[in-house]
Amino acid sequence: MPIDHDDIEPRLSNAQDAFRRGGQISEEGLDVASADLVQLRKACRLLSGAEQLCEDGYYTLTIEAAFTSIERTLLFWLITEGHHDPSQPPQSHTTAINRSADVGFITEEVAMELEDLWNENRAHTYYQDGMATKERANAMLALAGDIHTQIINLVGQSHECLCA
Numbered sequence: 001m002p003i004d005h006d007d008i009e010p011r012l013s014n015a016q017d018a019f020r021r022g023g024q025i026s027e028e029g030l031d032v033a034s035a036d037l038v039q040l041r042k043a044c045r046l047l048s049g050a051e052q053l054c055e056d057g058y059y060t061l062t063i064e065a066a067f068t069s070i071e072r073t074l075l076f077w078l079i080t081e082g083h084h085d086p087s088q089p090p091q092s093h094t095t096a097i098n099r100s101a102d103v104g105f106i107t108e109e110v111a112m113e114l115e116d117l118w119n120e121n122r123a124h125t126y127y128q129d130g131m132a133t134k135e136r137a138n139a140m141l142a143l144a145g146d147i148h149t150q151i152i153n154l155v156g157q158s159h160e161c162l163c164a
Contacts, residue, residue, distance in 0.1 A: 029162045035086030036079035037160055043072035043148055044162035050141055059132035066140035067118060071096045073148045077105060080155055094118055 005012070018024070029041050050065035074096035078084035083103045090096055094115050101111035124130035145163075152158045 039076040043069045054137045059137040062137035066144040069144040
């Protein structure tokens with residue numbers, strides 16, 4: 001028997017309403033007006049959360065957050081430099097990687113390696129039978145942190161970074 005609407009009500013309606021309502025308590029540090037800074041600060045929060053999750057042994061979540069932090073950090077740069085319209089959400093998790101290569105911010109080689117890392121390892125760990133490990137989680141945290149630091153320093157916005 002499939003799960004139907006009655007099986008998940010009222011939780012479904014409550015979740016839908018929560019996303020429709022304004023005036024809620026925002027996550028710390030995300031109450032900024034510009035779309036680029038929202039992406040930067042989300043990347044910061046993802047990195048911070050990923051570090052805590054890794055310390056607590058949640059390696060799958062750490063890997064997810066590290067990949068998403070890379071995506072958000074690249075998106076921050078793309079919006080800041082006028083290469084992405086913030087009103088148009090990315091079409092996939094690798095959109096920011098590919099767009100960054102298209103405009104020459106990262107090389108094609110780096111874009112291919114990041115996309116391969118996403119496709120082969122993240123997807124494998126998350127969706128298939130791959131195991132998230134402490135070593136993989138730490139490697140992803142280090143990569144995400146390096147990318148994040150390099151980009152905020154290049155843009156000259158380290159003062160806006162919640163990680164700094």
